[in-house]
Amino acid sequence: xAHIVPVRTYLMVGLxxxxxxxxxxxxxxxxxxxxxxxxxxxxxxxxxxxIVLIFMNARYAKGPTKLFIFMGLIMMAIFMVFTMDxxxxxxxxxxxxx
Amino acid sequence: xxxxxxxxxxxxxxxxxxxxxxSWLLTTDHKRIAILxxxxxxxxxxxxxxxxxxxxxxxxxxxxxxxxxxxxxxLFTSHGVVMxxxxxxxxxxxxxxxxxxxxxxxxxxxxxxxxxxxxxxIYMVAGVMVxxxxxxxxxxxxxxxxxxxxxxxxxxxxxxxxxAVFIMGFSSILTGLNFIVTIHTxxxxxxxxxxxxxxxxxxxxxxxxxxxxxxxxxxxxxxxxAERVFGVGIFDPALGGDPxxxxxxxxxxxxxxxYIMILPSMGVISEVIAAFTRKRIFGYRFxxxxxxAIAIFGxxxxxxxxxxxxxxxxxxxxxxxxSYLVAIPSAIKVFxxxxxxxxxxxxxxxxxxxxxxxxxxxxxxxxxGLFLSALALDVHVTDTYFVVAHFHFIMVGGAVxxxxxxxxxxxxxxxxxxxxxxxxxxxxxxxxIGFNVTFFPQFIVGFLGMPRRYHTYAPEFQVxxxxxxxxxxxxxxxxxxxxxxLTSSLWSGKRAGKNPxxxxxxxxxxESPPPQFNFDETPVVTVGAYNYGPVEDKIG
Ligand SMILES: [Cu+2]
Numbered sequence: 274x275a276h277i278v279p280v281r282t283y284l285m286v287g288l289x290x291x292x293x294x295x296x297x298x299x300x301x302x303x304x305x306x307x308x309x310x311x312x313x314x315x316x317x318x319x320x321x322x323x324i325v326l327i328f329m330n331a332r333y334a335k336g337p338t339k340l341f342i343f344m345g346l347i348m349m350a351i352f353m354v355f356t357m358d359x360x361x362x363x364x365x366x367x368x369x370x371x
Numbered sequence: 372x373x374x375x376x377x378x379x380x381x382x383x384x385x386x387x388x389x390x391x392x393x394s395w396l397l398t399t400d401h402k403r404i405a406i407l408x409x410x411x412x413x414x415x416x417x418x419x420x421x422x423x424x425x426x427x428x429x430x431x432x433x434x435x436x437x438x439x440x441x442x443x444x445x446l447f448t449s450h451g452v453v454m455x456x457x458x459x460x461x462x463x464x465x466x467x468x469x470x471x472x473x474x475x476x477x478x479x480x481x482x483x484x485x486x487x488x489x490x491x492x493i494y495m496v497a498g499v500m501v502x503x504x505x506x507x508x509x510x511x512x513x514x515x516x517x518x519x520x521x522x523x524x525x526x527x528x529x530x531x532x533x534x535a536v537f538i539m540g541f542s543s544i545l546t547g548l549n550f551i552v553t554i555h556t557x558x559x560x561x562x563x564x565x566x567x568x569x570x571x572x573x574x575x576x577x578x579x580x581x582x583x584x585x586x587x588x589x590x591x592x593x594x595x596x597a598e599r600v601f602g603v604g605i606f607d608p609a610l611g612g613d614p615x616x617x618x619x620x621x622x623x624x625x626x627x628x629x630y631i632m633i634l635p636s637m638g639v640i641s642e643v644i645a646a647f648t649r650k651r652i653f654g655y656r657f658x659x660x661x662x663x664a665i666a667i668f669g670x671x672x673x674x675x676x677x678x679x680x681x682x683x684x685x686x687x688x689x690x691x692x693x694s695y696l697v698a699i700p701s702a703i704k705v706f707x708x709x710x711x712x713x714x715x716x717x718x719x720x721x722x723x724x725x726x727x728x729x730x731x732x733x734x735x736x737x738x739x740g741l742f743l744s745a746l747a748l749d750v751h752v753t754d755t756y757f758v759v760a761h762f763h764f765i766m767v768g769g770a771v772x773x774x775x776x777x778x779x780x781x782x783x784x785x786x787x788x789x790x791x792x793x794x795x796x797x798x799x800x801x802x803x804i805g806f807n808v809t810f811f812p813q814f815i816v817g818f819l820g821m822p823r824r825y826h827t828y829a830p831e832f833q834v835x836x837x838x839x840x841x842x843x844x845x846x847x848x849x850x851x852x853x854x855x856x857l858t859s860s861l862w863s864g865k866r867a868g869k870n871p872x873x874x875x876x877x878x879x880x881x882e883s884p885p886p887q888f889n890f891d892e893t894p895v896v897t898v899g900a901y902n903y904g905p906v907e908d909k910i911g
Pocket of ligand 1: 625629672673
């Protein structure tokens with residue numbers, strides 16, 4: 274059941290996480306306009322994926338465990354879609370004011 | 372501790388398996404942990420109840436008699452925090468769920484017994500923090516911690532309280548995780564999913580919400596923390612944030628949390644109604660799947676708490692529609708329970724009285740929920756006593772009645788003793804009457820426009836408020852009576868046999884109280900739940 278991951282892999286991932294953190298910090302000092310946020314979020318997403326897949330062993334998860342990890346992602350999607358629905362349609366009105 | 376006297380020189384059971392405080396505080400037995408939870412949440416319930424009594428006393432007259440607005444704000448906030456996070460959320464899962472899940476599936480314990488004990492300790496740490504806040508300045512934001520008041524205005528104890536709620540969340544997550552893994556992996560041979568008692572289906576659905584929703588509560592508390600302490604702009608417009616975002620975050624957990632409180636009660640009601648009508652629950656699969664449907668659809672309705680907060684009309688329409696839809700699975704349950712009563716051999720024992728109370732009160736609570744999902748009507752009654760009455764019908768009329776039904780139903784199993792039926796029936800009746808007299812007038816006074824969360828009100832509302840306070844004193848009697856007859860049953864109660872109600876289910880096939888490892892040998896299941904035939908011979 275439990276898959277044994279070599280310590281080396283953990284160390285490599287740990288190193289990658291530190292490097293990515295460095296990138297986030299470095300990019301904060303460069304003005305890329307709206308791209309700053311895109312880069313920061315992309316780096317954060319990569320880090321989260323690494324942690325979930327390797328540190329949390331989700332890569333080797335089977336059956337219900339995999340389903341539950343997936344459900345966590347669905348929850349996040351639900352939250353973002355419906356919350357954005359509120360923000361994107363704030364300006365809409367049902368009836369035009371006289 | 373007086374508990375060990377329960378088990379006289381009798382058979383070995385979980386209570387006399389070890390003695391001394393240490394054997395309780397370091398136990399990994401799910402049954403003992405359930406008892407630890409029972410004691411701790413009862414203390415929370417009493418404290419919360421005491422605060423409710425103070426609130427009702429203050430509202431006896433339109434003027435400010437006992438306290439000013441600052442103290443009143445702290446009072447209703449603590450009432451909410453203590454009752455919701457300290458009592459309602461853990462109540463049935465942590466006490467009855469902990470005790471019964473392994474027994475009902477024929478297992479020796481939960482999947483992670485030590486994690487189970489850890490979740491109690493986490494609960495205790497958070498509980499003590501909440502109590503500390505109570506006696507050291509208090510909190511005045513309401514249990515919802517709305518921004519921007521909580522993040523940049525309030526000078527009360529926001530940080531320790533949100534930290535406590537954050538910590539308490541982990542207790543809930545661990546309990547949910549433990550239950551899900553246990554139900555997936557530890558069912559006895561022959562215990563298929565569709566042979567499981569409906570209580571287990573509802574505990575499974577509850578655990579899903581605990582596992583998937585509670586982390587969002589934790590995140591919300593952290594974000595609030597980050598803004599208050601480090602000035603990170605998330606909710607404060609002056610820092611580039613949006614106050615409504617807090618409400619999205621908060622209700623994304625806290626609406627499903629309503630189902631964490633009510634789903635377990637629904638599970639109890641299924642067990643009790645089956646046992647006291649001697650019938651299989653009508654439409655078993657529908658009732659089972661409606662629990663899962665509630666858990667899933669419960670995540671899609673949160674913004675019905677925000678209709679007047681300034682969110683978009685488009686989103687409001689969608690959330691209104693979805694809130695109507697979530698009523699369907701609840702209605703399926705109510706109709707199926709009613710259909711189960713049809714031609715059943717009904718026996719009005721105490722648990723059944725509570726269950727009948729639940730049916731009526733939950734239905735009123737649910738239907739008034741539909742009033743509130745209607746956009747136009749909601750504008751009229753938002754933040755009035757109508758809302759207060761609505762959710763007390765769900766949480767007291769629903770969740771607490773279900774908890775009491777379950778506590779009375781399984782009390783003989785937990786303690787090995789019978790309580791006095793006469794006193795218990797009387798208490799159930801007093802509770803039902805007291806509850807209605809307390810909260811029904813609040814529907815009217817709310818509809819007439821009395822706002823919630825004020826310690827003073829317009830004089831024309833006084834008659835209904837007096838009625839409500841009078842009801843609260845009746846309700847208090849109904850809540851205090853069980854403390855006496857249940858406690859005294861530990862010493863003087865008649866010994867309960869294995870199965871005093873003649874009910875079906877694995878938990879009734881082992882001793883009362885159950886032995887340390889639940890069953891002498893692993894049971895093999897050959898029939899579905901609620902296998903009621905002619906059962907006279909079963910009682911004993
Ligand atoms: Cu809600």
